[in-house]
Amino acid sequence: MELWYTDQHTDNVRFSMKVEKELVSLESFYQKINLLKTYDYGKVLVLDGELMITERDEFIYHEMAVHVPMAVHPKVKKVLVIGGGDGGSARELTKYDTIEQIDVVEVDAEVVRICKEFFPEVSDSLSDKRVKIHFEEGIRFARGIYDEYDLIIVDCADPYGPAEGLFTREFYGICWKALKEDGILINQHESPYYEQHARSVQMAHKHIQFSFPYSTVYQCHIPSYPSGHWLFGFASKKYDPIKDLDDEKWNNLGIQTRYYNTKLHQGAFYLPNYVMELLEI
Amino acid sequence: MLSFTQEDLPIFDALEKQRLERLVHFDVPGHKGGRGNKELKQCLGETCVKLDVNSMKPLDNLCHPSSVIKEAQKLAAEAFGADEAFFIVNGTTAAVQGMIMSVCKAGDKVIMPRNVHRSAINALVINGAIPVYINPGINKHLGIPLGMTMEDVERTILENPDAKAILVNNPTYYGICSNIVEIVKLAHKHGMLVLADEAHGTHFYFGENLPISAMAAGADMSAVSMHKTGGSLTQSSLLLTKNTVNADYVRQIINLTQTTSASYLLLSSLDIARKNLVKNGKEMFARMLQMADYAREEINRMEGYYAFGEELVDRNLTFDFDQTKLSIHTRDIGLAGIEVYDILRDDYGIQIEFGDIGNILAIISAGDRNLEIERLIAALSEIKRIYKRDKAGLFDHEYINPKIVMGPQEAFYAEKESLLLNDCSGRICGEFVMCYPPGIPILAPGEKITDDILNYTNYAKEKGCFMTGTEDMNIEYINVVK
Incomplete structure (x- = not known):
């Protein structure tokens, strides 16, 4: 018998x-x-039937979500991760000694418990003493916070389930005010390829632009995600993702990565024509 | 005949039975289960169009119920603590009109608060009964009409001993209840019937920690909007009666204006909603209360907004308050309710029930999840951060006590002339002017047009309220009595 x-x-x-x-x-x-054990993708976390991360290619997603803003912003001390209950984003963040506090706001405590027990490759850093986990709606957690974070990473599922509220104008506005004057917001931005997703990419981008003076997207290739072509949003109050990239400083940190490097960083912001058209960039 | 229980769905089961019997239809509707209109089937879904059938012997007839509709109505009556229940498919408007027209004839008096829904005054235009209005109390800060005081009710009853009935909003759109138990006692003592407009009160019958329902309070008739918080399809409604009124006469009155082709989608939805309320209502409304309380607390913590609740209760003008209503006063952030309403929809993709001059109202129901509540709270917090301004220049009242000069029917059918609204001060209005929602007339036929009312109307128009009621679709001209 085969199980697929x-x-x-x-x-x-x-x-x-x-x-x-x-x-x-x-x-x-x-x-x-x-949580499934598969042959070619290793362990796979599935929520409401949809693939979240796989052991094989999660490094691409988490490295791109974290190292891109970290190589741009000169002094990140306090980070808010919304979603990210699997611990992957926190793992990449804990590679930086300069970060003092990482707040992970995950709505579902069960996701954290399961990843801690069965997926230590991703979740281990959740026990780092700088990491604090809050089991709450991300939008609620951030609502009352002003001027506090250097970096916010929205590491969530697609917008057709519990994460729906994290693709809205009110949410991005709340992130804007929770960030310091030179803060950066990175958000999981879906794939531009299939029409259904393309519309939510377009909407999310419009909503972010309403709050942030500078907003663009960058791309990477994640084989297990729909179409494989994946976008992140880079929204910032001050820094430009290419002009303010300090590649020398980042390379001197000696952080080990399997996907990210500072040359790829620059390339990731050069977009296909159809994506530029979709987002009117 | 079989006896049914609250677990049964007499109408829906009869529909299922006839579907399974694969009856061949040489009757209307002509789409015949969607085969005659493929696009209809594709757009609305096959289950839906297959339920859209005509009255026939096994499915009963709403005009003259004798089998499954009769049984379903019995179950509804039992569920709501009434002696009889009538399924209504022309909206709660028809239920309200059915109540008024059942108890008064042309020239009869009926006592009602002036902040009634247009449907109540419409009934007066149709049948010629004369309203005796009780001015509701007003909350000056919020600018909203409240309930009727017992003193006002008693005085009005004593001054009008010939009135046939008194109508009570239970609750108002904003969730405010009058002392219906005492009103019933007093009215009955004086030989008057009590009619309740419970368009916004279905949940009172099934939830806990909510104001008392009209039937429990001893009222004689009630119009209950099952489709609002009860979970049935839009336009379906219930008219409940006690045995103090002649149910067969009520049915005759309903049949004067109700369709003879009642939709089985609407009828079966009433049946299904009734079963669900009996089974799950208590739990559903407890959750609804919990969500509303949470939202109120969070919104009030923000400062600037005032989400009002049971603190309004003074056992007089606000005898009781429906805590499931999430009404929010917005004037202190410098925005009219209607402006917040528009921003929520246009910029944040959130549609709420209504916005008026000083307030917004969000309807919370069993269909909401934490996620939607959080979005609403977050959007309100963002609107305050981005748009907050000085409140100077904002109108502070919602409701103006009218001056009645003529009966609604007499004024509506009088010789009239059409004049520019702003030139009409001092004239008698021959039609309705209102914002919709909430649908409470600013002017009703027979009322005097004053400068105060004109200022209010102009302001509401300027702020973007959806105005309606006049013959002139642009609400610039108004018909006044010659």
Whole structure:
């Protein structure tokens, strides 16, 4: 017998992987959580049937979410990660000695518990003493905060489930005011390729532009995500992602990465024509 | 005949049965389960169009219920603590009109608060009954109309011993309740019936820690908007009666104006909603209260907004308050309610029930999740941060006590002339002027037009309220009595 997991990329496109065994299957207050052991992608975290991260390619996502802003902003001390209950973003952030505090705001405590137990490769750094986990709605956590963070990373699922509120104008406005005067917001920005996703990419970009004077997107290639072509939003109050890149300083830190490097950093902001058209950049 | 329980769905089950029997239809509707209109089927869904059938023997007939509709109405009556229940498919407007027209004829008096929904005054235009208005109390700070005091009710009853009935909002759109228990006692003592407009009160029948429902309070009739917080389809509603009124006469009155082709989508939705309320209502409304309380607390912590609640209760003008209503006063951040309403929809993709001059109202229901509540709170916090301004120049009142000069029917059918609204001060109004929602007339037929009312109307128009009621679609001209 063969067991296959299928991620529905669109109504008419599917992406399947062969499963060795199912490690976890449960339903939390917020969602259905599955953790699968697959042959080619290793462990795979699935929420409400949708693929979140895989052991094989999560490094691409987390490195790109963290090192791009870290190489631009000269003195990040306090970081807010919204979502990110798997611990991947926190793992990359803890590579920087200069960071003093990392607040991870995850709505679903079960996701953290399961990743800690079954996915230590990603979640280990959640026990770093600089990391504080808050089990709360991200939008609620940030609502009352002003002028406090140097960097906010929105590391969440797609906007058709519990994370819907994290793709809205009110949320980006709340992030803007929670950031210091030179703060940066990085957000998981979906794929521009399939039409359904493209619309949410477009909407999210418009909403971010309403609050942030500087806003663009950068791209990377994540094989297990729909179309593989993935975007992050880079929104900032002051810094330009290319002009303010201090590659010498970053390279001297000696941080080990498997995907990110400072040359790729620059290239990631040069976008295909159809993406520029979609976002009117 | 089988006896049904609250677990049953007599109408829906009959529909299912006839679908499974694969009846061949040589009757209307002509789309015949969607086969005659493929696009209709594609757009609305096959289940939906298959339920859209006509009255026939196994499915009963709303005009003259004798089988499944009769049983479903019995179950509804039982669920709501009434003696009879009538399924209404022409909206709660029809239920309100059915109540008034059942208890008064042309020239009869009916006592009502002036802040009634347009449907109540419409009934007076149609049947010629004469309103005796009780001016509601007003909360000066919020600018909203409140309930009726017992002193005013008693005085009005004593001054009008010939009145047939008194109508009570239970609650108002803003969630405010009068002392309906005492009103019932007093009215009955004086031989008057009590009619309740419970368009916004379905949940009172099933939830806990909510104001008392009209039937429990002993009222004789009630119009209940099942489609508002009860979970049935838009336009479906209930008219409840006690055995103090002649139910067969009420049915005749309803049949004067109600359609003879009642939609089975609407009828079955009433049936399904009733079952759901009996089964899950208590839990649903507890959750609704909890969400509203949470939102109120968070919004009030923000400063600038005032989400009002049970602190308004003074056992007099506000005898009780429906805590599931999330009404928010916005004037202190320098924005009219209607402006916040527009910004929420246009910029934040959040549609709320209504915005008026000083307040907004968000309806919370069993269909909401934490996520939506958080979005609303967050958007309000953002609107305050971005748009807050000085409140000078904002109108501070919502409701103006009218001066009645003529009965609504007499004024509506009088010889009239059309004049520019702003030239009409001092004239008698021949039609309605209102913002919709909430649909409470600023002017009703037979009322005197004053400068105060004109200023208010101009201001509401300028702020972007959706105005309606006049023959002139642009609300620039108004018909006044010659």
